[in-house]
Amino acid sequence: MELFGIWVAALLTLCIYSFLYQDNPFYRFAEHLFVGISVGYGIVLSIHQGLVPFALKPLWAALTGESLSGLVKLIPIGVGLLFFARLSPQHVWLIRYPIAILIGFGAGIAIPNVLRANIFEQTRGTIEPFAAMHAGTLSGFGVLEAILMVAGVVCTLTYFFFSVEHRGPVKWLSKVGIAFLMIGFGSAFGNTVMGRVALLIQRVDFLLGDWLNLIS
Amino acid sequence: MKRQVPLILCFAFGIVMILTQFSPHSFSQGIYEEVISWTLIISPFALVLATATLIQTHVARIQRRTDHWQYSFVVFAGLITMVVIGVPFGPQHQAFEWLYTNIQVPMDATMFSLLAFFIASAAFRAFRARTFEASLLLITALIVMMGNVPVGDLIWNTVLGWLPLEDGASKARQWILDNPNLSARRGIILGVSLGIISQSIRIILGIERSYLGGGD
Numbered sequence: 434m435e436l437f438g439i440w441v442a443a444l445l446t447l448c449i450y451s452f453l454y455q456d457n458p459f460y461r462f463a464e465h466l467f468v469g470i471s472v473g474y475g476i477v478l479s480i481h482q483g484l485v486p487f488a489l490k491p492l493w494a495a496l497t498g499e500s501l502s503g504l505v506k507l508i509p510i511g512v513g514l515l516f517f518a519r520l521s522p523q524h525v526w527l528i529r530y531p532i533a534i535l536i537g538f539g540a541g542i543a544i545p546n547v548l549r550a551n552i553f554e555q556t557r558g559t560i561e562p563f564a565a566m567h568a569g570t571l572s573g574f575g576v577l578e579a580i581l582m583v584a585g586v587v588c589t590l591t592y593f594f595f596s597v598e599h600r601g602p603v604k605w606l607s608k609v610g611i612a613f614l615m616i617g618f619g620s621a622f623g624n625t626v627m628g629r630v631a632l633l634i635q636r637v638d639f640l641l642g643d644w645l646n647l648i649s
Numbered sequence: 650m651k652r653q654v655p656l657i658l659c660f661a662f663g664i665v666m667i668l669t670q671f672s673p674h675s676f677s678q679g680i681y682e683e684v685i686s687w688t689l690i691i692s693p694f695a696l697v698l699a700t701a702t703l704i705q706t707h708v709a710r711i712q713r714r715t716d717h718w719q720y721s722f723v724v725f726a727g728l729i730t731m732v733v734i735g736v737p738f739g740p741q742h743q744a745f746e747w748l749y750t751n752i753q754v755p756m757d758a759t760m761f762s763l764l765a766f767f768i769a770s771a772a773f774r775a776f777r778a779r780t781f782e783a784s785l786l787l788i789t790a791l792i793v794m795m796g797n798v799p800v801g802d803l804i805w806n807t808v809l810g811w812l813p814l815e816d817g818a819s820k821a822r823q824w825i826l827d828n829p830n831l832s833a834r835r836g837i838i839l840g841v842s843l844g845i846i847s848q849s850i851r852i853i854l855g856i857e858r859s860y861l862g863g864g865d
Contacts, residue, residue, distance in 0.1 A: 438751035445752065449759040453766060465720040467756045469727025472700055474753055477735030477745070479693040488690040509687040513694030520701065526651045529861050531691050533655035534662050536860050538688050540849035541666025547849075551842035555835050578828055585832025586839070593840045610836070615782045617833030619789025620826055625768065626790070627797040632762035639755070 443644040446636055559586050585613040656855045663853035700728070727752075789825060796822020 448463035488510055491503030512534060518527035562579035565571040571579065591603060592610030599607050641647045662684065669681035707721035735745045772790075777783065795801030801818035809817060851857035 442755035465723040469724040473731025483689040487686040509690040513691040529655040533659040537659035537662030541663035589836025613833040615785040616829040619786040620830040623790040623793030629765035
């Protein structure tokens with residue numbers, strides 16, 4: 434079964450790489466199979482990691498008399514079922530209920546978490562080296578890095594600040610901000626390319642090693 | 650009923666999620682965990698609805714005999730196989746794991762590795778150093794890419810061996826990632842986070858209602 438699995442994986446890999454030549458039936462087959470398998474995988478995981486432990490098990494416990502608190506789970510199950518109102522044109526407005534709950538939940542959970550993780554922590558990380566500078570424990574190069582960090586953050590934010598016209602000093606600050614952004618995008622691009630190349634090496638290694646046994 | 654109740658639900662869930670995160674009391678934490686479990690119950694229904702829409706789309710493709718309609722059967726085959734095995738027996742079942750390991754994982758990796766080729770051709774067009782900003786992006790990406798692989802340090806030590814800095818490629822990459830790149834990312838994160846918070850407040854207060862859609 435393992436050998437069969439390697440052959441299946443290898444043939445599907447080649448089907449996908451055949452797209453490098455041009456669009457063809459082998460690629461289309463693999464592409465559509467990938468969509469079907471991925472959606473099926475997502476459904477199975479969301480049912481077994483969401484619906485079963487959080488709804489069906491407590492509900493079953495309530496029905497068998499173990500713990501009646503599980504009956505509360507009928508409410509989210511009922512709300513979730515309202516999603517299927519989408520399939521009936523007369524009752525399509527009912528879909529707003531579960532969407533409103535999920536949107537409200539997402540917005541409510543975002544505010545404190547984003548404030549804490551993305552605003553307070555990032556600001557603290559930016560100005561924290563100045564405490565070390567004040568204590569005299571930061572090297573000369575460290576001081577330079579700390580100043581560069583603050584300058585980069587301020588200039589990048591200035592570039593995205595549209596409440597004032599970008600003229601005079603603001604224009605120059607935003608120009609420096611663009612330079613920092615370009616370095617950021619260049620780093621992101623470099624890392625992305627290397628990530629993709631690593632995947633390519635892994636697939637070629639699989640084809641030549643596991644499948645064809647040409648390399649050990 | 651059609652618009653007011655969803656707005657009230659959105660407000661209530663949003664406020665509850667904010668308040669419960671600021672209170673360490675067991676009652677508050679109990680509500681917090683219950684609401685999280687509710688969303689984990691409701692979300693799979695959205696996925697099932699999305700799958701129903703996918704099925705509708707492919708059934709329509711088959712009925713209308715549009716281009717490559719035959720491949721819609723492949724989507725169904727992949728989807729049904731995963732669901733029929735995964736839903737009753739769980740994701741730990743041997744057959745489900747076999748499908749995941751030998752079909753989904755290799756195809757996922759191959760699809761992403763395919764981007765290595767397209768990203769290379771895109772880079773060739775994008776990385777023409779016509780302006781200062783483009784040059785900055787090009788140089789940063791090159792340093793990050795060279796610093797990611799051992800050959801980068803080998804080239805550095807061979808060509809720039811007379812410099813008092815060993816393995817300069819990987820060190821330069823790390824310095825770029827830790828300093829100018831991080832400051833640009835912090836600027837972006839701060840800007841995006843402020844946007845998320847303001848949008849979340851608008852949603853909770855019912856100022857932003859686009860998620861309700863059109864109609865009554």
